[in-house]
Amino acid sequence: DVKVTQSSRYLVKRTGEKVFLECVQDMDHENMFWYRQDPGLGLRLIYFSYDVKMKEKGDIPEGYSVSREKKERFSLILESASTNQTSMYLCASSSGAASSEQFFGPGTRLTVL
């Protein structure tokens, strides 16, 4: 089974802190994604990556950056956390085939105080 793990289930940070959210997948998938999930808004794509060191902006990239130094690991970075970044963050991965299934991690609930 594909397993996507996220470094923390719950995280509390202060405004202005630099925050790293880590995601690791064990199925040698080419593609990795970061979404945020907010009540009443569904899931929104922040960034995605189709290869090591490659990244593409999604629908809401402002205030975020990403890093993919290894194929299995995709990091989401909040350079200076703000209260409006309090949310559930979901990582996903998929194989290189077009429109292949995205496998999601359990999510990290981030609270910025």
Place this chain on the structure above:
Amino acid sequence: GENVEQHPSTLSVQEGDSAVIKCTYSDSASNYFPWYKQELGKGPQLIIDIRSNVGEKKDQRIAVTLNKTAKHFSLHITETQPEDSAVYFCAATTTGGGADGLTFGKGTHLIIQP
């Protein structure tokens, strides 16, 4: 960019009845439409998907229909069971090979009443 609308936001049905969730999309170039189920405390999981060259797809009690002309697609669950209670998301994307970020609807909270 793509915009996906999903209705209803909450759906309550009696156990054993059918449930229907509807989505519309805006980008006529979209050609892949997956449905995800999210249980409490878990990430979404794919339950069924359909591509634009197909009008209907079934998998046991679940079916999805697609009307490309009207740009809408629907999820049908028959003989609902308590374990069907969850949040369901539709999504759409344009496939061009490689990574395909999905545009999701806002979700439907399905409640199965015993």
